[in-house]
Amino acid sequence: MNNKDNIFDRINDIMKKSVGIDYSKFEKPGIGFDYEAMMTDSGFNLKDIEKIQDEAMVGRTPFFELHNLTEYARKYAKKGYGARILLKDEAANLSGSFKARRAAISIQMAKKLGYKGVVAATSGNYGAAIAALAAREGLKCIIVQECFDSNNLAQPEILEKARACESFGAEVIQLSVGPELFSTFLKVLEETGYFNASLYSPYGIMGIETLGKEIAEQSMEKYGKYPEVVICTNAGGGNLTGTARGLKKSGADKTKVYGASVNLKGLHMASDTDFNRKSFTTGHTGFGMPFASNPDRSDVPRSAARPLRYMDKYFITNQGSVFFITEALAVLEGMERGPAGNTSLAVAFKVAQEMKRDEIIVVQETEYTGAGKHHQPQLSFAKKNGIDLIFGNPEDEVPGRNIVFPKSAKDLIIEEVSLERLQKSYLKRFKATTLTNQDLVYLQEELSINNEQLNRLLEEVKNTEESNERKK
Amino acid sequence: MLVKKNTFVRLRMYVLSPENRAANVPKDTATKPLKMWIKGRLNHEAELFEEAEVTTATGRKVKGTLKEVEPKYKHNYGEYVEEIQKMREIILSEMWSDRDEQ
Numbered sequence: 067m068n069n070k071d072n073i074f075d076r077i078n079d080i081m082k083k084s085v086g087i088d089y090s091k092f093e094k095p096g097i098g099f100d101y102e103a104m105m106t107d108s109g110f111n112l113k114d115i116e117k118i119q120d121e122a123m124v125g126r127t128p129f130f131e132l133h134n135l136t137e138y139a140r141k142y143a144k145k146g147y148g149a150r151i152l153l154k155d156e157a158a159n160l161s162g163s164f165k166a167r168r169a170a171i172s173i174q175m176a177k178k179l180g181y182k183g184v185v186a187a188t189s190g191n192y193g194a195a196i197a198a199l200a201a202r203e204g205l206k207c208i209i210v211q212e213c214f215d216s217n218n219l220a221q222p223e224i225l226e227k228a229r230a231c232e233s234f235g236a237e238v239i240q241l242s243v244g245p246e247l248f249s250t251f252l253k254v255l256e257e258t259g260y261f262n263a264s265l266y267s268p269y270g271i272m273g274i275e276t277l278g279k280e281i282a283e284q285s286m287e288k289y290g291k292y293p294e295v296v297i298c299t300n301a302g303g304g305n306l307t308g309t310a311r312g313l314k315k316s317g318a319d320k321t322k323v324y325g326a327s328v329n330l331k332g333l334h335m336a337s338d339t340d341f342n343r344k345s346f347t348t349g350h351t352g353f354g355m356p357f358a359s360n361p362d363r364s365d366v367p368r369s370a371a372r373p374l375r376y377m378d379k380y381f382i383t384n385q386g387s388v389f390f391i392t393e394a395l396a397v398l399e400g401m402e403r404g405p406a407g408n409t410s411l412a413v414a415f416k417v418a419q420e421m422k423r424d425e426i427i428v429v430q431e432t433e434y435t436g437a438g439k440h441h442q443p444q445l446s447f448a449k450k451n452g453i454d455l456i457f458g459n460p461e462d463e464v465p466g467r468n469i470v471f472p473k474s475a476k477d478l479i480i481e482e483v484s485l486e487r488l489q490k491s492y493l494k495r496f497k498a499t500t501l502t503n504q505d506l507v508y509l510q511e512e513l514s515i516n517n518e519q520l521n522r523l524l525e526e527v528k529n530t531e532e533s534n535e536r537k538k
Numbered sequence: 539m540l541v542k543k544n545t546f547v548r549l550r551m552y553v554l555s556p557e558n559r560a561a562n563v564p565k566d567t568a569t570k571p572l573k574m575w576i577k578g579r580l581n582h583e584a585e586l587f588e589e590a591e592v593t594t595a596t597g598r599k600v601k602g603t604l605k606e607v608e609p610k611y612k613h614n615y616g617e618y619v620e621e622i623q624k625m626r627e628i629i630l631s632e633m634w635s636d637r638d639e640q
Contacts, residue, residue: 337564390625394625442615445616474632475632
């Protein structure tokens with residue numbers, strides 16, 4: 067019952083032992099580290115990754131046009147507009163989501179480095195992916211989930227993930243709401259000596275590069291060109307980072323990469339009361355924003371997921387719009403998927419209307435559905451928890467209070483998030499740091515901006531802080 | 539109720555009492571203990587709602603309060619949701635009504 071035995075004193079040691087990576091060797095003097103050196107340190111290239119995934123029944127998922135949804139979107143587009151909406155059916159992966167791509171590489175590394183088991187802290191699809199792939203390799207597996215509120219009420223979606231993990235033979239540790247999950251996770255790593263199958267290790271990201279590569283190749287093969295836009299549901303940033311890297315490595319360097327998250331503004335991620343007032347447990351701004359502006363807040367010393375390096379635009383939408391498009395995907399395309407993974411589909415439906423008819427926008431993931439994990443149980447759960455379900459203007463949605471469905475597909479909403487705002491939020495913590503030239507180069511890479519833009523943003527961050535000081 | 543050794547059960551334990559919770563958690567969370575649930579096979583005969591020890595799927599030995607015997611999965615597809623039916627009708631009508639009228 068006490069936290070005075072401070073496990074955080076031993077964190078570096080636990081990390082080093084459990085990830086099999088000495089992160090200190092990538093650190094540079096000052097604030098930066100060598101990202102590319104970290105990403106290539108394993109010695110794996112894309113071909114090796116593909117081979118590992120082939121053997122694990124992961125990857126090479128179907129890629130096709132959503133003819134009816136494209137047609138539906140065109141009904142509300144100007145003449146000559148309404149891009150083709152294509153979908154990468156990642157639910158076809160072992161364990162039902164793109165997370166299997168990440169898990170395949172982590173599990174391979176755990177095996178190669180001689181670990182007896184793996185641990186992952188996740189309430190999402192990644193748990194099922196790790197558990198399934200660990201089962202194939204005969205590795206033991208522990209999944210640590212944030213699952214219940216203080217009244218022992220669980221998100222149905224997370225219960226389903228626990229069931230899936232257990233069906234693959236994993237041990238599931240379930241916790242009530244709170245960020246202290248991380249110290250339980252560390253204790254389990256320390257006690258077992260298992261591999262930390264972090265979502266944010268280089269392995270966790272390399273595995274997704276094949277997703278970008280497949281999109282580039284399948285698009286070229288079917289349409290004779292790379293897609294104009296690939297859109298990724300964005301939470302921790304790994305999905306977007308890996309996909310963008312894979313696209314670039316495969317020649318699709320002109321393809322724009324957009325992020326999409328569900329707006330859960332006002333709901334606190336560590337709040338016991340807010341926990342079950344969310345109808346999305348991932349793909350939302352509660353992860354998307356903080357992980358973009360501070361990627362190293364993850365469970366490894368340096369996160370390999372660095373979305374601001376790769377994101378060309380970032381959109382948010384509301385819960386009601388995602389549920390609407392989830393239903394449309396079922397009744398117009400015969401596909402029960404999502405709902406969280408359909409966030410990018412809701413945004414694509416609107417973005418496509420601003421793109422020309424001969425252009426291509428790719429929605430790069432889907433996820434399996436099942437009891438608990440489907441818009442039917444999730445909306446039933448929301449209702450039970452006093453969330454009002456209404457039809458109206460989705461802009462009026464107040465996360466945690468109501469879900470507002472559009473009355474027509476023409477009323478789905480998206481809003482572009484200012485990347486500058488996220489970049490400034492990233493820079494805030496360096497406002498008192500004396501930055502060397504090397505630091506400045508690092509920041510330009512981190513934020514994907516030039517020197518001039520960086521100087522302006524740094525200046526603006528300092529000025530805002532000063533004016534805030536004066537106000538006090 | 540006495541539960542036999544080797545029965546598959548669910549334990550609950552308290553990880554942190556409210557006063558030991560992390561400084562950065564919001565108030566509504568900080569006033570609650572951090573709880574944990576783990577499943578496994580009972581290492582000994584035990585009373586329901588009393589202290590017990592299990593061996594988990596990975597072979598760990600864990601102690602806690604015996605809360606549930608042969609725990610079942612209770613999640614399902616939930617109640618009928620009128621709003622889903624309505625969305626379905628909107629989508630089908632917007633997409634196909636021209637065709638249906640012909």
